[in-house]
Amino acid sequence: METNNKIVATSARQITQNSQYWMLISFGIFLVLISFVFNTPFEIIKGQAVILTTASNLTTDYFELANVGATFFNSGILTLHALLLIKITKAKINGSLIAAVFTVAAFSFFGKNLYNSMPIVVGAFTYAWVTKVPAERSLLAALFGTALGPLVNEITFNIGLPLGLGLLLGSAAGFVAGFILPPLAHHFVGFTKGFSLYNIGFSSGVVGTIFTSILRATGVVIEPISLISKGNNVPMSLLFFPLFTVMLMYGLYLNSWSLNGYSRMMKHSGQLSSDFVKKNGFNLTLINMSLLGFVALGFVLSLGGELNGPVIGGILTVVGFGAFGKHLKNVIPILLGVTLIGHLNNYDMSDTSVIIAGLFGTTIAPIAGRYGLVMGMVAGGLHLTVVSNTSYLHGGINLYNNGFAGGFVAALMIPLLEAVHYHREQRREIREPVDPAESIRTEED
Incomplete structure (x- = not known):
């Protein structure tokens, strides 16, 4: 096995840290440039003004709020901003940072913008400065923490x-x-034992619930929003299928x-922290990300869903976490579980809320990776039922609502699964045949 690994490593082409960084830069530039295919510069600027100055609670589709071009421009700018932060902190590109960059790009389609992200980023880096730790240690919290942008x-x-x-006050709340x-986030990872990949999503849900409770106590009404666009399936398919094909070809x-x-x-469970770039190399990671992109797109289109802002955000998040815990073997059971329970409970399977519950519900993919297909499907079905009831708690100011719900699902299932697994292993040990020779040696000793 060791010899085979060396052969593979030798035959595979190596890619440097700098090349990986510039590939991500290219992705951000691509998002900016593609915006001008859909709208004029004036329309994009006007749309950006709307995005920056409007409440963006879940689920505010920037396609519908502004326009498609302004949305892609917003995503590209925030992607490049995230990469600038990586450069400033001198962090090395790894699986978690690739997941973070893609997640920032994803949620910039429905909730994140430069104004509401900046106070959170500054707050996270200020924590690093106050506690005298390297800024790099707060980088993931700064990037993923922009989930609370709608609060600002x-x-x-x-x-x-x-x-x-x-x-x-908005900037102050974001800073805090x-x-x-x-x-x-460091504390709550123990709550889910790493079986929910969106750990900061759960932490953001807790923080968002606290802030929402305080605001509601003062008489402020905060509710989730449902602003969803339709009719973009053809252009979005023509955009993202070729993008994932290019990623696949380059990975191959x-x-x-x-x-x-x-x-x-695919033998990795995906449990935090599974850095596929470190464990398996950038080449296989890129292949994995592209394959997950095809699966996510196929999931949406097969259910008759719309490729709107939130759904595209879900697809890109799945792709990003293809570098950090998700692969075909642990993602597909979650999607199957969501689909099965959705049909059994007569959900409208083409509804955006159901579609994104499936896509973002892959946060608990490590459950399938560790405990198999059936438990993965159970987790997916349970996630669908839980996630529809958690957005009220934080009023939609936590964009990672599925990370919040997924944390509860993991916290419920994992202790039970571990207990069953432990007792099963104990029973297996009891049933193991005794080696007579070993028994004799033990008695002689």
């Missing part, structure tokens, strides 16, 4: 405050949220036009 917009523009006071997220090129090593990747 909500206070600034949507609760009736004068603009100056709204800017001050960003400051407390790093220690909370780097891997000497083979899938050597991919079966080893």
Whole structure:
């Protein structure tokens, strides 16, 4: 086995850290450039103004709120901003950072913008400065923590405050949220034992619930939003199918036009922290990301779903976490479980809320990776039922609602599964045949 691994490593083309960074830069530039295919510069600027100054609670589809071009421009700008932060902190590109960059790009289609993200980023890095740890240690919290961006917009523009006071209080709330997220995220990972990949999503749900409770106590009404676009399936399919094809072809090129090593990747449960770039190499990671992109697109289109902002965000998040815990073997059972329970409970399977519950519900893919197909399907079905009831708690100001719900699902299932697994192993040990020779040796000793 060791010899085979060396052969694969030798035959596969190596790609440097700098090349990986510039590939991600290219992705951000691609998002910016593609925006001008859909809208004129004036329409994009006008749409950006709307995005920056409007409440963006779940689920605010920027396609519908502004326009398609402005949405892609917003995503591209935030992607490049995330990469700038990586450069400033001198962090090395790895699986978790690739997942973070793609997640930032994804949620910039429905909730994140430069204004509501900045206070959270500053808060997270201020925590690093106060606690005298390297800024790199707070980088993931800064990037993923922008899940609470709608909190900033909500206070600034949507609760009736004068603009100056709204800017001050909104930014302050975002700063506080960003400051407390790093220690909370570190603590809460034990709650799910790493079986929910969106750990900061769960932490953000807790923080968002606290802030929402405080605001509601003062008489402010905060509710989730449902602003969804339709009719973009053809152009979005023509955009993302070729994108994932290019990713697949380049990954195969780097891997000497083979899938050597991919079966080893799928043996990982995906439990935090499964850095596929470190464990399996960038070439196989890129292949995995592209294959997950095809599966996610196929899932949406097969159920008759719309390729709107939130759904595209879900697809890109699945793709991003193809570098950090998700692969075909642990993702597909979750999607099957969501689909099965949705049909059994007569859900409208083409509804965006159901579609994104499936896509983002793959946060608990490690359950399938560790405990198999059936338990993965159970987890997916349970997630669908839980996630529809959690958004009210935080009023939609936590964009990672599925990460919040997935944390509860993992926290419920894992202790039970571990207990059953432990007792099964104990019973297996009891039933093991006794080696007479070993027994004799033991008696002689």
